[in-house]
Amino acid sequence: MTNQTTSHILMVRPANFGFNPETAENNFYQQRDEREADEINKIAQQEFDGFVSLLQDKGIDVLVIEDTDLPIKTDAIFPNNWFSTHQDGKILLYPMFSPNRRLERRKDIIEILIQKGFRISEIVDLTFFEQDNQFLEGTGSLILDRINKVAYACRSQRTHKTPLGYFGNLMGFEVVDFDATQVVNGILSPIYHTNVMMHIGTEIAVVCLESIPLASEKLKVQEYLEKTGKKMIPITAKQKFQFAGNMLEIQNNLGSKFTIMSDSAFQSLGDVQINTIKRYTEIIVPKIPTIEKIGGGSVRCMMAEIFLPLL
Incomplete structure (x- = not known):
């Protein structure tokens, strides 16, 4: 049976968390901070540790991996972009936009998963797309409805159509792709990652429909969510x-x-939005303001789900 959720999460505790100018090129959520690098990293570690504790207190299995000091990887705290795992034992490695983020891919993390008793049947390496400047950044680019085998994705500088189609064919997912935009400093720009504007749970779908400019694409997303039985919770661009x-x-x-x-x-x-979510699940609310502000990513980006079967 295919599950939408897992109880096994992998998180990477940062060693050098900070502002990444390479990713800021198209991630408008990142903001520079004048504090010392050591202080920023220490605060990020405290936010990270508090987040992990909240999850563990609820009986969720969190595998914490320590980031390596070298090479410096300011975004190592966001592991969901470089790999995903699947119930058939596959691990996928993804092509990433920022050259300095490609350093986050660590073979030893895969080896640790094996040591922890997870079974890996195949490692599928999609990083060859980087040679052609084609990118697909894991579950940042892909919002997976694992039960219904649908992959939602907004096209951007980090989510290209060719690797997207390749993923769909390889994994047997129907791809629903679309453009999504946002106004930043008065300029209309593509949304860089789908997981900024969309979340799929077992029974709910949180989605910023107003960020999809083309009426036909907006309708397509709505129709897929409806026909797969998701309770839609719309959010605004401001939210x-x-x-x-x-x-x-x-x-x-x-x-x-x-x-x-x-x-x-x-x-x-x-x-109304909170109560709708609470009808289906309990809500856990970590406080990660420094990670969000400087890293330009939030809780979903910090959690790599482990769907691999146990030996």
């Missing part, structure tokens, strides 16, 4: 800027389901 689209549903070892969202996302939502 999206508070990372309200960047959620993840996971379960604990007893099968209880949780929706994880940051404090800024939670504070941006209205009562």
Whole structure:
């Protein structure tokens, strides 16, 4: 049976968290900070540790990997972009836009998963697309409805059509791709990652439909969500800027389901939106303001789901 959620999460504790100018080129959520690098990393570690504790307190299995000091990887805290795991034992390695983020791919992390008793049947390496400047950044680019085998993706400088189609054919997913935009400093720009504006849980779908400019594509997304039985929870562009689209549903070892969202996302939502989510899952709300501000990513980006079968 295919599950939408897992109780096994991998997270990377940062060694050199900071502002990445390479990714800031198209991630408008990142903001520079004048504090010392050591201080920023220390605060990020505290936010990270608090987040892990919240998950573990609910009975969720969190495998914490320590980032290596060298090479310096400011975004190592966001492992969901370089790999994904699947119930058939596959691990996929993804082509990434930023050359300095490609350093995050670590063979030893895959070896640790094997040591922890997970079975890997195949490692599928899609990083060859980088040679042609074609990118697909894991579950940042792909919002996977694993139960219905649908992959939602907004096209951008980090999500190209060719690797997207390749993923769909390889994994047997129907691809629903579309353009999604946002206004930043008065300029209309593509949304760089789909997981900024969309989340799929077992029974719910949180989506910023107003960021999809083309009516036909907006309708296509709605139709797919409806026909796969998802309860749609629309969010506004303003809420999206508070990372309200960047959620993840996971379960604990007893099968209880949780929706994880940051404090800024939670504070941006209205009562009706929160109560709808609570009808299906409990909500866990970590506070990660420094990670969000400087890294330009939120809770979903920090959690790599482990769907691999156990030996």
